[in-house]
Amino acid sequence: MKIEPQHVVSLTYDLYVKKEDGTEGLQESATQEQPLTFLFGAGQMIPKFEEELSNLSTGDTYDFRITASEGYGEFDEEAVANLPLEMFQGTDVPQVGEVLPLQDNNGNRFQGQVVSVTEDSVIVDLNHPMAGQDLHFKGEILNVRPATPEELAHGHAHGPDGHHAH
Structure with a gap:
Protein backbone atom coordinates (compact mmCIF):
# COMPACT_ATOMS: atom_id res chain seq x y z
CA MET A 1 0.00 0.00 0.00
CA LYS A 2 1.28 3.46 -0.91
CA ILE A 3 1.83 6.17 1.72
CA GLU A 4 -0.87 8.84 1.56
CA PRO A 5 -2.35 11.38 3.99
CA GLN A 6 -4.67 9.82 6.57
CA HIS A 7 -2.65 6.59 6.53
CA VAL A 8 -0.67 5.21 9.45
CA VAL A 9 2.95 4.48 8.56
CA SER A 10 5.33 2.22 10.49
CA LEU A 11 8.98 2.38 9.53
CA THR A 12 12.52 1.76 10.66
CA TYR A 13 15.14 4.46 10.42
CA ASP A 14 18.74 5.20 11.18
CA LEU A 15 19.45 8.92 11.55
CA TYR A 16 23.01 10.01 10.86
CA VAL A 17 24.47 13.47 11.56
CA LYS A 18 27.93 14.91 11.02
CA LYS A 19 30.30 14.61 13.94
CA GLU A 20 32.94 17.20 14.77
CA ASP A 21 35.55 15.30 12.74
CA GLY A 22 33.34 15.58 9.63
CA THR A 23 32.31 11.93 9.48
CA GLU A 24 28.70 10.81 9.88
CA GLY A 25 27.67 9.15 13.11
CA LEU A 26 24.49 7.31 14.04
CA GLN A 27 22.34 9.65 16.15
CA GLU A 28 19.20 7.57 16.73
CA SER A 29 17.31 4.58 15.34
CA ALA A 30 13.89 2.96 15.14
CA THR A 31 14.03 -0.83 14.75
CA GLN A 32 11.63 -3.47 13.43
CA GLU A 33 10.91 -4.36 17.07
CA GLN A 34 10.24 -0.71 17.97
CA PRO A 35 9.38 1.10 14.75
CA LEU A 36 8.35 4.73 14.37
CA THR A 37 4.57 4.70 13.80
CA PHE A 38 2.81 7.94 12.90
CA LEU A 39 -0.24 9.39 11.17
CA PHE A 40 1.01 10.65 7.80
CA GLY A 41 0.07 14.24 6.98
CA ALA A 42 -0.93 15.16 10.56
CA GLY A 43 1.97 17.59 11.07
CA GLN A 44 3.81 15.44 13.61
CA MET A 45 6.91 14.95 11.46
CA ILE A 46 9.34 17.30 9.72
CA PRO A 47 7.46 18.28 6.51
CA LYS A 48 10.48 17.45 4.32
CA PHE A 49 10.68 13.97 5.94
CA GLU A 50 7.08 13.26 4.93
CA GLU A 51 7.67 14.71 1.46
CA GLU A 52 10.58 12.29 0.93
CA LEU A 53 8.41 9.32 1.98
CA SER A 54 5.29 10.32 0.04
CA ASN A 55 5.75 7.98 -2.96
CA LEU A 56 6.90 4.92 -1.04
CA SER A 57 5.00 1.70 -0.25
CA THR A 58 5.27 -1.14 2.27
CA GLY A 59 8.61 -2.92 1.80
CA ASP A 60 10.38 0.03 0.15
CA THR A 61 13.71 1.20 1.49
CA TYR A 62 14.82 4.81 1.52
CA GLU A 86 15.77 32.59 42.12
CA MET A 87 13.56 30.57 39.72
CA PHE A 88 15.20 27.44 41.11
CA GLN A 89 14.69 28.16 44.83
CA GLY A 90 13.71 25.04 46.70
CA THR A 91 15.11 22.77 43.99
CA ASP A 92 18.57 21.67 43.02
CA VAL A 93 20.41 24.13 40.81
CA PRO A 94 20.45 22.59 37.31
CA GLN A 95 23.71 21.17 36.02
CA VAL A 96 25.36 22.04 32.69
CA GLY A 97 23.99 19.69 30.03
CA GLU A 98 20.69 19.13 31.84
CA VAL A 99 17.52 19.59 29.76
CA LEU A 100 14.84 21.66 31.48
CA PRO A 101 11.11 21.61 30.70
CA LEU A 102 10.13 25.27 30.32
CA GLN A 103 6.97 27.23 29.58
CA ASP A 104 6.62 30.74 28.16
CA ASN A 105 4.09 33.40 29.19
CA ASN A 106 1.63 32.04 26.61
CA GLY A 107 1.72 28.52 28.07
CA ASN A 108 3.79 27.06 25.20
CA ARG A 109 5.99 24.23 26.46
CA PHE A 110 9.54 23.69 25.19
CA GLN A 111 12.88 22.44 26.39
CA GLY A 112 16.15 24.20 27.00
CA GLN A 113 19.58 22.76 27.66
CA VAL A 114 21.65 24.34 30.43
CA VAL A 115 24.88 25.71 28.92
CA SER A 116 26.25 27.46 32.01
CA VAL A 117 25.42 28.37 35.59
CA THR A 118 26.66 31.60 37.19
CA GLU A 119 26.25 33.00 40.70
CA ASP A 120 22.88 34.57 39.88
CA SER A 121 21.59 32.96 36.70
CA VAL A 122 21.18 29.80 34.65
CA ILE A 123 21.90 30.19 30.92
CA VAL A 124 19.75 27.93 28.75
CA ASP A 125 20.02 27.15 25.02
CA LEU A 126 16.49 26.98 23.55
CA ASN A 127 17.56 25.66 20.15
CA HIS A 128 16.34 22.17 19.24
CA PRO A 129 19.19 19.74 20.06
CA MET A 130 19.53 19.00 16.31
CA ALA A 131 19.31 22.62 15.12
CA GLY A 132 22.01 23.39 12.56
CA GLN A 133 22.42 19.69 11.70
CA ASP A 134 21.93 18.17 8.27
CA LEU A 135 19.96 14.94 8.74
CA HIS A 136 20.62 11.70 6.84
CA PHE A 137 17.84 9.11 7.10
CA LYS A 138 18.01 5.47 5.96
CA GLY A 139 15.33 2.91 6.59
CA GLU A 140 12.49 0.70 5.42
CA ILE A 141 8.71 1.11 5.26
CA LEU A 142 7.31 -1.76 7.37
CA ASN A 143 3.59 -1.12 7.07
CA VAL A 144 1.08 1.33 5.60
CA ARG A 145 -2.62 1.17 6.46
CA PRO A 146 -5.61 3.52 6.42
CA ALA A 147 -6.07 5.35 9.72
CA THR A 148 -9.13 4.50 11.81
CA PRO A 149 -11.81 7.20 12.33
CA GLU A 150 -10.66 7.45 15.97
CA GLU A 151 -7.04 8.03 14.93
CA LEU A 152 -8.14 10.71 12.46
CA ALA A 153 -10.23 12.39 15.17
CA HIS A 154 -7.30 12.33 17.62
CA GLY A 155 -4.71 13.33 15.00
CA HIS A 156 -2.25 10.53 15.80
CA ALA A 157 -1.69 6.78 15.44
CA HIS A 158 -2.78 4.45 18.24
CA GLY A 159 -0.06 1.85 18.62
CA PRO A 160 1.17 -0.54 15.93
CA ASP A 161 -2.15 -2.33 15.52
CA GLY A 162 -4.40 0.69 15.83
CA HIS A 163 -5.32 0.40 19.51
CA HIS A 164 -4.20 2.36 22.54
CA ALA A 165 -1.32 0.70 24.33
CA HIS A 166 -2.06 1.20 28.03
Missing part, protein backbone atom coordinates in the same frame (compact mmCIF):
# COMPACT_ATOMS: atom_id res chain seq x y z
CA ASP A 63 17.97 6.87 1.90
CA PHE A 64 17.75 10.67 1.84
CA ARG A 65 19.20 13.82 3.37
CA ILE A 66 17.43 16.83 4.82
CA THR A 67 19.31 20.11 5.20
CA ALA A 68 19.31 21.89 8.57
CA SER A 69 17.01 24.62 7.24
CA GLU A 70 14.46 22.00 6.09
CA GLY A 71 14.87 19.99 9.30
CA TYR A 72 15.07 21.55 12.75
CA GLY A 73 16.28 24.95 11.54
CA GLU A 74 19.61 26.67 11.66
CA PHE A 75 21.26 27.22 15.04
CA ASP A 76 20.03 30.56 16.42
CA GLU A 77 22.60 32.36 18.58
CA GLU A 78 19.77 34.55 19.92
CA ALA A 79 17.81 31.55 21.24
CA VAL A 80 19.62 31.58 24.56
CA ALA A 81 17.78 32.56 27.73
CA ASN A 82 19.21 33.93 30.95
CA LEU A 83 17.05 32.59 33.79
CA PRO A 84 17.41 34.15 37.26
CA LEU A 85 18.73 31.71 39.82
Whole structure:
Protein backbone atom coordinates (compact mmCIF):
# COMPACT_ATOMS: atom_id res chain seq x y z
CA MET A 1 0.00 0.00 0.00
CA LYS A 2 1.28 3.46 -0.91
CA ILE A 3 1.83 6.17 1.72
CA GLU A 4 -0.87 8.84 1.56
CA PRO A 5 -2.35 11.38 3.99
CA GLN A 6 -4.67 9.82 6.57
CA HIS A 7 -2.65 6.59 6.53
CA VAL A 8 -0.67 5.21 9.45
CA VAL A 9 2.95 4.48 8.56
CA SER A 10 5.33 2.22 10.49
CA LEU A 11 8.98 2.38 9.53
CA THR A 12 12.52 1.76 10.66
CA TYR A 13 15.14 4.46 10.42
CA ASP A 14 18.74 5.20 11.18
CA LEU A 15 19.45 8.92 11.55
CA TYR A 16 23.01 10.01 10.86
CA VAL A 17 24.47 13.47 11.56
CA LYS A 18 27.93 14.91 11.02
CA LYS A 19 30.30 14.61 13.94
CA GLU A 20 32.94 17.20 14.77
CA ASP A 21 35.55 15.30 12.74
CA GLY A 22 33.34 15.58 9.63
CA THR A 23 32.31 11.93 9.48
CA GLU A 24 28.70 10.81 9.88
CA GLY A 25 27.67 9.15 13.11
CA LEU A 26 24.49 7.31 14.04
CA GLN A 27 22.34 9.65 16.15
CA GLU A 28 19.20 7.57 16.73
CA SER A 29 17.31 4.58 15.34
CA ALA A 30 13.89 2.96 15.14
CA THR A 31 14.03 -0.83 14.75
CA GLN A 32 11.63 -3.47 13.43
CA GLU A 33 10.91 -4.36 17.07
CA GLN A 34 10.24 -0.71 17.97
CA PRO A 35 9.38 1.10 14.75
CA LEU A 36 8.35 4.73 14.37
CA THR A 37 4.57 4.70 13.80
CA PHE A 38 2.81 7.94 12.90
CA LEU A 39 -0.24 9.39 11.17
CA PHE A 40 1.01 10.65 7.80
CA GLY A 41 0.07 14.24 6.98
CA ALA A 42 -0.93 15.16 10.56
CA GLY A 43 1.97 17.59 11.07
CA GLN A 44 3.81 15.44 13.61
CA MET A 45 6.91 14.95 11.46
CA ILE A 46 9.34 17.30 9.72
CA PRO A 47 7.46 18.28 6.51
CA LYS A 48 10.48 17.45 4.32
CA PHE A 49 10.68 13.97 5.94
CA GLU A 50 7.08 13.26 4.93
CA GLU A 51 7.67 14.71 1.46
CA GLU A 52 10.58 12.29 0.93
CA LEU A 53 8.41 9.32 1.98
CA SER A 54 5.29 10.32 0.04
CA ASN A 55 5.75 7.98 -2.96
CA LEU A 56 6.90 4.92 -1.04
CA SER A 57 5.00 1.70 -0.25
CA THR A 58 5.27 -1.14 2.27
CA GLY A 59 8.61 -2.92 1.80
CA ASP A 60 10.38 0.03 0.15
CA THR A 61 13.71 1.20 1.49
CA TYR A 62 14.82 4.81 1.52
CA ASP A 63 17.97 6.87 1.90
CA PHE A 64 17.75 10.67 1.84
CA ARG A 65 19.20 13.82 3.37
CA ILE A 66 17.43 16.83 4.82
CA THR A 67 19.31 20.11 5.20
CA ALA A 68 19.31 21.89 8.57
CA SER A 69 17.01 24.62 7.24
CA GLU A 70 14.46 22.00 6.09
CA GLY A 71 14.87 19.99 9.30
CA TYR A 72 15.07 21.55 12.75
CA GLY A 73 16.28 24.95 11.54
CA GLU A 74 19.61 26.67 11.66
CA PHE A 75 21.26 27.22 15.04
CA ASP A 76 20.03 30.56 16.42
CA GLU A 77 22.60 32.36 18.58
CA GLU A 78 19.77 34.55 19.92
CA ALA A 79 17.81 31.55 21.24
CA VAL A 80 19.62 31.58 24.56
CA ALA A 81 17.78 32.56 27.73
CA ASN A 82 19.21 33.93 30.95
CA LEU A 83 17.05 32.59 33.79
CA PRO A 84 17.41 34.15 37.26
CA LEU A 85 18.73 31.71 39.82
CA GLU A 86 15.77 32.59 42.12
CA MET A 87 13.56 30.57 39.72
CA PHE A 88 15.20 27.44 41.11
CA GLN A 89 14.69 28.16 44.83
CA GLY A 90 13.71 25.04 46.70
CA THR A 91 15.11 22.77 43.99
CA ASP A 92 18.57 21.67 43.02
CA VAL A 93 20.41 24.13 40.81
CA PRO A 94 20.45 22.59 37.31
CA GLN A 95 23.71 21.17 36.02
CA VAL A 96 25.36 22.04 32.69
CA GLY A 97 23.99 19.69 30.03
CA GLU A 98 20.69 19.13 31.84
CA VAL A 99 17.52 19.59 29.76
CA LEU A 100 14.84 21.66 31.48
CA PRO A 101 11.11 21.61 30.70
CA LEU A 102 10.13 25.27 30.32
CA GLN A 103 6.97 27.23 29.58
CA ASP A 104 6.62 30.74 28.16
CA ASN A 105 4.09 33.40 29.19
CA ASN A 106 1.63 32.04 26.61
CA GLY A 107 1.72 28.52 28.07
CA ASN A 108 3.79 27.06 25.20
CA ARG A 109 5.99 24.23 26.46
CA PHE A 110 9.54 23.69 25.19
CA GLN A 111 12.88 22.44 26.39
CA GLY A 112 16.15 24.20 27.00
CA GLN A 113 19.58 22.76 27.66
CA VAL A 114 21.65 24.34 30.43
CA VAL A 115 24.88 25.71 28.92
CA SER A 116 26.25 27.46 32.01
CA VAL A 117 25.42 28.37 35.59
CA THR A 118 26.66 31.60 37.19
CA GLU A 119 26.25 33.00 40.70
CA ASP A 120 22.88 34.57 39.88
CA SER A 121 21.59 32.96 36.70
CA VAL A 122 21.18 29.80 34.65
CA ILE A 123 21.90 30.19 30.92
CA VAL A 124 19.75 27.93 28.75
CA ASP A 125 20.02 27.15 25.02
CA LEU A 126 16.49 26.98 23.55
CA ASN A 127 17.56 25.66 20.15
CA HIS A 128 16.34 22.17 19.24
CA PRO A 129 19.19 19.74 20.06
CA MET A 130 19.53 19.00 16.31
CA ALA A 131 19.31 22.62 15.12
CA GLY A 132 22.01 23.39 12.56
CA GLN A 133 22.42 19.69 11.70
CA ASP A 134 21.93 18.17 8.27
CA LEU A 135 19.96 14.94 8.74
CA HIS A 136 20.62 11.70 6.84
CA PHE A 137 17.84 9.11 7.10
CA LYS A 138 18.01 5.47 5.96
CA GLY A 139 15.33 2.91 6.59
CA GLU A 140 12.49 0.70 5.42
CA ILE A 141 8.71 1.11 5.26
CA LEU A 142 7.31 -1.76 7.37
CA ASN A 143 3.59 -1.12 7.07
CA VAL A 144 1.08 1.33 5.60
CA ARG A 145 -2.62 1.17 6.46
CA PRO A 146 -5.61 3.52 6.42
CA ALA A 147 -6.07 5.35 9.72
CA THR A 148 -9.13 4.50 11.81
CA PRO A 149 -11.81 7.20 12.33
CA GLU A 150 -10.66 7.45 15.97
CA GLU A 151 -7.04 8.03 14.93
CA LEU A 152 -8.14 10.71 12.46
CA ALA A 153 -10.23 12.39 15.17
CA HIS A 154 -7.30 12.33 17.62
CA GLY A 155 -4.71 13.33 15.00
CA HIS A 156 -2.25 10.53 15.80
CA ALA A 157 -1.69 6.78 15.44
CA HIS A 158 -2.78 4.45 18.24
CA GLY A 159 -0.06 1.85 18.62
CA PRO A 160 1.17 -0.54 15.93
CA ASP A 161 -2.15 -2.33 15.52
CA GLY A 162 -4.40 0.69 15.83
CA HIS A 163 -5.32 0.40 19.51
CA HIS A 164 -4.20 2.36 22.54
CA ALA A 165 -1.32 0.70 24.33
CA HIS A 166 -2.06 1.20 28.03
